[in-house]
Amino acid sequence: MTDLYSLKNKRVFVAGHRGMVGSAIVRRLKDEGCEILTASRSELDLRDQSGVRRWIAERKPDAVVLAAAKVGGILANDTYPADFLYENLVIETNVIEASFRSEVGKLIFLGSSCIYPKFAPQPIPEDALLTGPLEPTNEWYAIAKIAGLKLCQAYRRQHGVDYISAMPTNLYGPGDNFDLEKSHVIPALMRKAHEAKLAGEKQLTIWGSGTPKREFLHVDDAADAMVSLLKSYSGDGHVNVGSGEDIAILELAKLVASVVGFEGEIRNDPTKPDGTPRKLMDVSRLFETGWRPKYELKTGLEDAYAWFREHVEKGEARLNVA
Ligand SMILES: NC(=O)C1=CN([C@@H]2O[C@H](COP(=O)(O)OP(=O)(O)OC[C@H]3O[C@@H](n4cnc5c(N)ncnc54)[C@H](OP(=O)(O)O)[C@@H]3O)[C@@H](O)[C@H]2O)C=CC1
Ligand SMILES: C[C@H]1O[C@H](OP(=O)(O)OP(=O)(O)OC[C@H]2O[C@@H](n3cnc4c(=O)[nH]c(N)nc43)[C@H](O)[C@@H]2O)[C@@H](O)[C@@H](O)C1=O
Numbered sequence: 001m002t003d004l005y006s007l008k009n010k011r012v013f014v015a016g017h018r019g020m021v022g023s024a025i026v027r028r029l030k031d032e033g034c035e036i037l038t039a040s041r042s043e044l045d046l047r048d049q050s051g052v053r054r055w056i057a058e059r060k061p062d063a064v065v066l067a068a069a070k071v072g073g074i075l076a077n078d079t080y081p082a083d084f085l086y087e088n089l090v091i092e093t094n095v096i097e098a099s100f101r102s103e104v105g106k107l108i109f110l111g112s113s114c115i116y117p118k119f120a121p122q123p124i125p126e127d128a129l130l131t132g133p134l135e136p137t138n139e140w141y142a143i144a145k146i147a148g149l150k151l152c153q154a155y156r157r158q159h160g161v162d163y164i165s166a167m168p169t170n171l172y173g174p175g176d177n178f179d180l181e182k183s184h185v186i187p188a189l190m191r192k193a194h195e196a197k198l199a200g201e202k203q204l205t206i207w208g209s210g211t212p213k214r215e216f217l218h219v220d221d222a223a224d225a226m227v228s229l230l231k232s233y234s235g236d237g238h239v240n241v242g243s244g245e246d247i248a249i250l251e252l253a254k255l256v257a258s259v260v261g262f263e264g265e266i267r268n269d270p271t272k273p274d275g276t277p278r279k280l281m282d283v284s285r286l287f288e289t290g291w292r293p294k295y296e297l298k299t300g301l302e303d304a305y306a307w308f309r310e311h312v313e314k315g316e317a318r319l320n321v322a
Contacts, residue, residue, distance in 0.1 A: 016068030
């Protein structure tokens, strides 16, 4: 990738710096010679428009990474539709508008692969957006993310600002949410397998049929891709960020069990939703820049499990999320 925008000596605000992606982006930015600006939720609730405007106006970041959001797995999205639509709309509109007001030169907004239609062609190209109905379990979050992507495009079109959007696939790794009801599939299966192994249990339950397929990317790879795009991408269109490979949930469960060392049987809970059958993204626009992920799935899971074990023992893993 050729750099269009240097981060050296720039002030970069990472919104959502304590989250899994935000903390990975902070780690990745350490190599860029920039000043990293952060604010905890207690200092700055990003739902407070006047607070966000004041904070950004006072600190005048040169660039913003918008990684803050209300995030959760399939059951959380399906259970709390108002929270996922409202909070994500408010957070993204506040940060994008306040960045424009304070003349922030570069902003990257993080969307999600769930913005695409439930039955989009696979692998899903960026132009599949808004070509069909969404997956019902996360349409609320998806509509918020589509709005954020469109808002960046609108500010570019009306005011000429260089605000870009990335659509990450399912992410996992250090700092993930391990709450069994609200998390995504990898942290949930990792924790279930870990606890079943310690308890000597003989079975592990997965949600749904196990037949849906999902693409996964380690969060450190995602952070590297975001920083690369921040420096080298300037365009109206959003960019898919993924590994380019997917796996069926049942196969994933077997892989997680082998990484954790759980040897019992895997059962299905058909009362839980499968969600979209597949959402493998076409990542050729990203790969054409020369970027490639460093982790393949098994080594990524081993890294994530090592982090989980260490932080559970220290009481620092997010096991119960409000
Ligand atoms: N995880 C995944 O699989 C994927 C994630 N993404 C996107 O990546 C981004 C980060 O996700 P991820 O790191 O997994 O999520 P996390 O839940 O781990 O982190 C979200 C962060 O946003 C902060 N936040 C949420 N609401 C507010 C608020 N009102 N005011 C201030 N801060 C707030 C949280 O603060 P606090 O720590 O105080 O709760 C947290 O630091 C999101 O935009 C998400 O949509 C996209 C695709 C996949
Ligand atoms: C990133 C993306 O993530 C969400 O979409 P999702 O990919 O469907 O989310 P998920 O990771 O929770 O599930 C993936 C698959 O896995 C199956 N599954 C099995 N067993 C468990 C389990 O124990 N927990 C969970 N969560 N899922 C399980 C589950 O039934 C489903 O078939 C969006 O809401 C939205 O947040 C978004 O953008």
